[in-house]
Amino acid sequence: YWDRNYKAINQLNIFLEDRKGYNTRFLIDADLDQLVRDRLQGEAFGLRAWFQWDLLQKFGGKGMNGQLLGYPIVLEPLDYTKKINLVRDSYDDCVKQILADCDSAFKYLPIAHRDFLVDNEKDKAYAGSRYWGRIDGVTTKAIKAMVYLTWASPTYNPQNDNSRWDMAAKYAKEVMDFKLNVDGGISKGFNPKNGVNWFDPNFPGIIWSSRPQDKNDSMERMFYPNGFQGDGTMGASQELVDAFPMNNGYPITDARSGYDPEHPYKNRDPRFYSIIFYNDAKVIRAGKTEVMYTFENWGKDKAGISSKNSKTNYHIKKFVFMGLNWSDASINRQPHSKQFIRWAHMVLTFAEAANHVVGPLDAAKYDISAKNAMAHLRSRKTYDGTNGYDADPYLDEVAAAGKLAFDAFIKNERRIETCFEGMRFYDLRRWSNSIDDLNQSVHGVLVQKNEDGSFTYILNNKIENRLFPSVYLPLPYDEMLRMENLIQNEGWDSWK
Structure with missing residues (x-):
């Protein structure tokens, strides 16, 4: 992320330097040319704010010098033929720079890319919803x-x-x-x-x-289990499942909720059923009543049966298009x-x-x-x-x-x-407040199918012990070796 963001920022700085991009002539028509110049200048400031925000969110933190630090603010193109030895700016200064770039972007950009906000019909060739x-x-x-x-x-x-x-x-x-x-x-x-x-x-x-990826099935492939031709790359934790209230709005820890740990998926918040695939959940084709798949987290979909099943015995429904089935003669893939x-x-x-x-x-x-x-x-x-x-x-x-x-x-x-x-x-x-807030164990569920067809759920199956050394992420080690002026975040002594 560090490398990606700085590469993007450098390209934007090339465009913004001495207003080179803004002073470029793009179109013969002066009015339309002004629309393009304003939009590109605003986008450059806005994108630089976004990439800086990504740097700050990921790498901002308390340095080993005890100060809250952000990232090295770079507002001009870097000369890669010379030694680069950047210094991290303060967290507050980084925030102020991001806000300043947002303000600069706002001066040039339309409030929104909408056709109904464009007064001149001719301008819609270079403004409006085409830039949604x-x-x-x-x-x-x-x-x-x-x-x-x-x-x-x-x-x-x-x-x-x-x-x-x-x-x-x-x-x-x-x-x-x-x-x-x-x-x-x-x-x-x-x-x-x-x-x-x-x-x-x-x-x-x-x-x-982002730009959509048309006719894409990457999310479905990532989240479905092996039994439905997916990779089971990620799963939901028991902690997330427990965060969902019941269908009366009360959390499961409230006696008025009606929560029954023997039937933990019954009468839950309606959002739960659109986000989580749990044991015995059905994959019903969008707009139809056809059941394409039933989750058996005690059997074929159980963690460990396949490396392509979720480790927690929960699978993810969010982002999954319910009209997709790889067994169909014509597979219905949707944009993502x-x-x-x-x-x-x-x-x-x-x-x-x-x-x-x-x-x-x-x-x-x-x-x-x-x-x-x-x-x-x-x-x-x-x-x-x-x-x-x-x-x-x-x-x-x-x-x-x-x-x-x-x-x-x-x-x-x-x-x-x-x-x-x-x-x-x-x-x-x-x-x-401390690293203990992050270093919490992650749990899943164990599902046992009984002879009468009912299920027994063990809801405290430990999957992972998280042991982060710091609340903050480390600056990349190769950057620390390359630039001696950089100060590493606290907790990462071996990365300095």
């Missing part, structure tokens, strides 16, 4: 919201500067308002009640995404793209930050309370179209319990909503 999925003004606001959220979190905010939480809430709310009032104000536009469509590159809930930033991310960012500033119930400061923001996620349809919560008494109760209880609630909801999107590890780091 590329960085725009709303994306820069979303990046700022995420940067402020991490900067406000305990690991990176030792002084507990509350203004950082406020700015995170402010920018996240601006993005939410845009999705609700602008994207939501057109026919077939954004509707917060709808579930995420992972297979539609034009899904209105997207804020910024990475939704870097989407509606739910901004709702979670807003709720967490707003709760820190004014608590869960105050709607005066931001025109919506943290509680009502979370209701958007709890009440919408699941990924497979099942209705969410209509009544949600637990949400009412936990909001009334105050900031601390609601913060714990948001963290659990964030775990559910963003699972398998590569965000949990960084969330744990920014929330952590």
Whole structure:
């Protein structure tokens, strides 16, 4: 990631140096040429902000000198014919640089790439929806919201500067308002009640995404077990499964939930059934009643039977297109793209930050309370179209319990909503008080099929003991050897 990000930043710096890219003539028509120049200049600043944010999220941390450090800020092309010996900038300075690049990008970019926001019909040749999925003004606001959220979190905010939480809430709310009032104000536009469509590159809930890979089955191949021609590369942990409430909204640890450990998958939160494949779960063809596969985690799909089965005896349904079957004469593969930033991310960012500033119930400061923001996620349809919560008494109760209880609630909801999107590890780091917060054992389930056809579940089967030496990731060892000015993050003494 270090190498990839700096290569990208260097290319962007070449474009931005002395405004070379901006002063290039791309088109004969002066007005259209200005559109292209503005967009490319804005994208260059925006992408540089994104790659720097990736560096900060991955490598920012407390150095062995006791200071919070980020990455070496590089704003000019590097001369690779000369010795390069960079110095890490402070964490705060890195944040300020990312925010500054977002602001620079915003000056050049349209607020969003939408045809209905383009006034001149002629301009649609070089503006509007044809650039959907590329960085725009709303994306820069979303990046700022995420940067402020991490900067406000305990690991990176030792002084507990509350203004950082406020700015995170402010920018996240601006993005939410845009999705609700602008994207939501057109026919077939954004509707917060709808579930995420992972297979539609034009899904209105997207804020910024990768280019789609058309007719792709990589996710399905990765997540299905060997018995359904998959590789079982990843599985869900028992800890994640336990994070899902029951269908009345109460956590399984609450006596009112109705949770039965002998039937652990019965009457769970509707989101559970659209995210996790568990023992005896059915793969039902999309739009049909045909059962294409039944999970037997006591038999053919059991961990250890094949290296292509999940180690936890849970498999992943999220991102999996339910119309795909490799045994079909004509295999129905759908587009897949990475939704870097989407509606739910901004709702979670807003709720967490707003709760820190004014608590869960105050709607005066931001025109919506943290509680009502979370209701958007709890009440919408699941990924497979099942209705969410209509009544949600637990949400009412936990909001009334105050900031601390609601913060714990948001963290659990964030775990559910963003699972398998590569965000949990960084969330744990920014929330952590010590390395013990990361070094928790990971469990799965053991399934036994009884003679009468029932199942016995052992829900505490240890899969892995995690032993991270530090809350922070290490800077790459080869970079440490190459540049003696770099300071390694604490906990990585053997990598310095």
